[in-house]
Amino acid sequence: MAIKTEPFVINIGPVHPSTHGVFRMRATLDGEVIVDLEPVFGYLHRGIEKLAEERTYTGVIPLTDRLDYIASMSNNLAYVLAVEKLAGIAVPERAEYLRVIMAELQRIAAYLVAIGAFLNECGAFFTPFLYMFREREKIIDLFEMVSGQRLLYNYMRVGGVSQDIPEEFLPALGEFLKQMPRFIDEYDRLLKQNEILLARAKGIGILTKEKAVNCSVSGPVLRASGVKWDIRKADPYSIYDRFEFEIPTGEVGDCYDRYRVRIEEMRQSLRIIEQAMEQIPSGAVKSEVPHLIRPPVGEAYAHIEAPKGELGFYLVSDNSIAPYRCHIRAPSLMNLTALREMVIGWKIQDAIIIFGSIDITVGEVDR
Amino acid sequence: MEVDEQAGLYVYSDTELDRAEGAAIESLKAHCQQAIPDPDKWLEEELRRNILLTSVDFMLNWARRSSLWPAICFPACCAFELIAANASRFDLSRFGMEILRASPRQADLMITAGTLTWKMAPQVKRIYDQMAEPKWVIAMGACGISGGIFASSYNVVPGYSRIIPVDVYVPGCPPRPEALIYGIRMLHHKISQRHTIEG
Amino acid sequence: MILSLSGKEVAAQLEQQFPGSIIASSENNFLVKSESLLDIAEYLKSSPELDLDYLNHITAVDYYDYFEVVYQLTSIKHNHSLVLKTRCYGRDNPLVPSVVSLWQGADFQEREIYDLMGISFDGHPNLKRIFLWEGFQGYPLRKDYL
Numbered sequence: 001m002a003i004k005t006e007p008f009v010i011n012i013g014p015v016h017p018s019t020h021g022v023f024r025m026r027a028t029l030d031g032e033v034i035v036d037l038e039p040v041f042g043y044l045h046r047g048i049e050k051l052a053e054e055r056t057y058t059g060v061i062p063l064t065d066r067l068d069y070i071a072s073m074s075n076n077l078a079y080v081l082a083v084e085k086l087a088g089i090a091v092p093e094r095a096e097y098l099r100v101i102m103a104e105l106q107r108i109a110a111y112l113v114a115i116g117a118f119l120n121e122c123g124a125f126f127t128p129f130l131y132m133f134r135e136r137e138k139i140i141d142l143f144e145m146v147s148g149q150r151l152l153y154n155y156m157r158v159g160g161v162s163q164d165i166p167e168e169f170l171p172a173l174g175e176f177l178k179q180m181p182r183f184i185d186e187y188d189r190l191l192k193q194n195e196i197l198l199a200r201a202k203g204i205g206i207l208t209k210e211k212a213v214n215c216s217v218s219g220p221v222l223r224a225s226g227v228k229w230d231i232r233k234a235d236p237y238s239i240y241d242r243f244e245f246e247i248p249t250g251e252v253g254d255c256y257d258r259y260r261v262r263i264e265e266m267r268q269s270l271r272i273i274e275q276a277m278e279q280i281p282s283g284a285v286k287s288e289v290p291h292l293i294r295p296p297v298g299e300a301y302a303h304i305e306a307p308k309g310e311l312g313f314y315l316v317s318d319n320s321i322a323p324y325r326c327h328i329r330a331p332s333l334m335n336l337t338a339l340r341e342m343v344i345g346w347k348i349q350d351a352i353i354i355f356g357s358i359d360i361t362v363g364e365v366d367r
Numbered sequence: 368m369e370v371d372e373q374a375g376l377y378v379y380s381d382t383e384l385d386r387a388e389g390a391a392i393e394s395l396k397a398h399c400q401q402a403i404p405d406p407d408k409w410l411e412e413e414l415r416r417n418i419l420l421t422s423v424d425f426m427l428n429w430a431r432r433s434s435l436w437p438a439i440c441f442p443a444c445c446a447f448e449l450i451a452a453n454a455s456r457f458d459l460s461r462f463g464m465e466i467l468r469a470s471p472r473q474a475d476l477m478i479t480a481g482t483l484t485w486k487m488a489p490q491v492k493r494i495y496d497q498m499a500e501p502k503w504v505i506a507m508g509a510c511g512i513s514g515g516i517f518a519s520s521y522n523v524v525p526g527y528s529r530i531i532p533v534d535v536y537v538p539g540c541p542p543r544p545e546a547l548i549y550g551i552r553m554l555h556h557k558i559s560q561r562h563t564i565e566g
Numbered sequence: 567m568i569l570s571l572s573g574k575e576v577a578a579q580l581e582q583q584f585p586g587s588i589i590a591s592s593e594n595n596f597l598v599k600s601e602s603l604l605d606i607a608e609y610l611k612s613s614p615e616l617d618l619d620y621l622n623h624i625t626a627v628d629y630y631d632y633f634e635v636v637y638q639l640t641s642i643k644h645n646h647s648l649v650l651k652t653r654c655y656g657r658d659n660p661l662v663p664s665v666v667s668l669w670q671g672a673d674f675q676e677r678e679i680y681d682l683m684g685i686s687f688d689g690h691p692n693l694k695r696i697f698l699w700e701g702f703q704g705y706p707l708r709k710d711y712l
Contacts, residue, residue, distance in 0.1 A: 021441060049707060051519070062516060069444035151541050211670075216622070301622075310622070385695075389700035522698065
């Protein structure tokens with residue numbers, strides 16, 4: 001006997017237990033299979049682009065902290081690079097090395113949260129998350145030594161960094177670098193061949209190469225689909241061309257590949273930090289810039305490889321002390337364009353896992 | 368089982384739902400132009416009359432404050448300090464608070480961790496209304512107290528006290544987990560002075 | 567290193583294919599008429615030596631007389647990038663053709679520009695507000711808001 005069914009629209013969010021924030025998906029279901037999905041956001045739209053137009057160039061830096069609040073150092077770096085490109089300001093060597101060390105440490109911290117939250121949604125309720133937070137606390141201790149803050153550092157400045165590192169920073173960083181590979185191996189040993197993770201994440205949410213490039217996806221999601229595109233190698237900013245590291249890519253583009261890409265990239269980040277620690281010179285950490293920066297009339301776009309993807313700032317200046325227009329190219333928003341393609345045909349529980357593997361931060365999506 | 372072909376249409380653009388939600392947000396915004404005063408009038412009254420708590424009150428207050436269950440309301444950055452407070456180093460489970468219930472009906476504390484926008488405000492109010500009495504609210508962070516660094520923006524509510532009554536304010540941007548634990552201890556102190564049974 | 571294609575060279579190449587559509591060109595970018603935007607974009611995407619298949623971002627800037635819409639395109643295979651601009655005049659109902667059919671990444675970005683600046687995109691399948699709610703009056707990122 002044939003049963004007639006009708007599609008049914010439900011809301012997933014905006015308040016839901018996975019830690020990605022206030023994000024809502026309006027899913028049209030046929031039974032348990034998703035037929036259509038519409039992401040609805042804007043619940044954290046704070047108007048940062050408009051607020052940036054009424055602050056000075058240095059005063060925008062705390063606002064950029066709050067974009068992707070898990071990876072503040074990267075946001076600061078992208079904005080400061082854009083202002084330096086616009087105004088033509090050079091940065092001293094020691095500041096460049098400090099920036100690279102901070103950015104790579106921040107990448108490890110952000111990936112720890114991403115993998116922990118992803119496994120949270122796969123069903124390993126909080127155990128890997130708490131393990132990863134133990135390491136993240138060590139990285140946060142290092143950042144607290146440098147900037148005094150635990151989460152939103154406000155450390156980079158136009159022309160360098162805001163202050164030099166204390167003497168105990170480099171020995172503590174050396175200690176951390178000795179211990180961390182052992183911990184990454186511990187996570188890998190627990191999770192790489194784990195039956196439940198393989199059953200829930202392998203083959204789920206496949207994103208093909210062509211679709212990924214067409215949807216302007218970037219970051220680990222793009223690399224997991226097989227495209228070898230990393231801005232640190234393709235368009236090196238700061239001093240990344242002096243370091244040796246590899247770019248891990250996946251083959252299939254499913255959730256398991258995204259998880260593998262993140263674990264491998266953490267190992268590569270540790271390599272970069274070791275090389276930077278050996279080569280760091282002494283000297284000034286900030287070049288002489290005027291207190292109120294007035295760049296010449298023009299525009300500039302600077303992008304970096306943030307933990308979520310390609311983060312870019314497009315600045316237009318009209319020779320006044322505040323930016324005329326500041327547009328933020330948010331990687332989480334672009335990566336969401338592919339969500340609908342990846343989710344149609346799977347069930348709700350798979351949709352949560354696919355959404356978790358893209359790893360967004362709503363502060364960046366909504367700005 | 369056959370699927371009805373006609374009903375499997377592309378329902379991506381559902382503007383009626385959007386318009387209804389937009390109307391709800393506009394009406395809430397018009398309604399909440401003044402801040403709700405803090406619910407602490409009863410504290411001053413107690414001090415003036417100098418009433419002693421009965422032993423039943425003492426037991427009830429002890430039970431209530433030792434196992435406050437927070438409801439989930441994680442808009443923004445302060446959420447990560449709340450999660451860090453729950454994690455291994457600053458363990459909130461020693462206060463009986465490790466259960467982060469997704470369902471607001473089983474919760475009695477709302478820690479508002481993040482900036483509130485007018486688009487989100489009806490949902491937060493709905494969660495607050497769904498919590499069962501007695502319930503308390505901790506406004507965490509500068510954005511929760513007064514809008515914080517974003518106060519002059521077009522979409523940001525200047526503080527949670529516009530839409531729900533707040534008991535404890537914890538300043539910071541974001542407040543350290545130790546500051547949050549201090550705020551929770553202040554709330555414990557406030558609960559322990561509640562006079563539940565009259566007479 | 568990503569090579570930034572020179573606006574002048576690409577403009578000269580395009581002038582032969584689509585005469586009369588280039589308004590101005592400089593070292594970093596070039597400006598086209600909004601009517602011929604879709605044809606030029608299709609040519610930029612499908613021509614084998616340019617092959618600009620990755621759309622980095624779309625922005626709009628409010629200069630008081632006109633709005634300028636800026637597209638940044640990259641080619642992953644050849645590792646070069648290009649900036650394309652177009653303008654639309656009038657503050658009541660500015661209109662620009664949509665490039666969603668070529669690069670799907672433009673979907674949310676065009677909705678955002680519609681929401682915050684008020685520029686409509688002709689040919690977008692689902693042009694409605696994305697960050698603010700339906701019924702919000704005005705376009706916040708314009709210079710004359712509040």
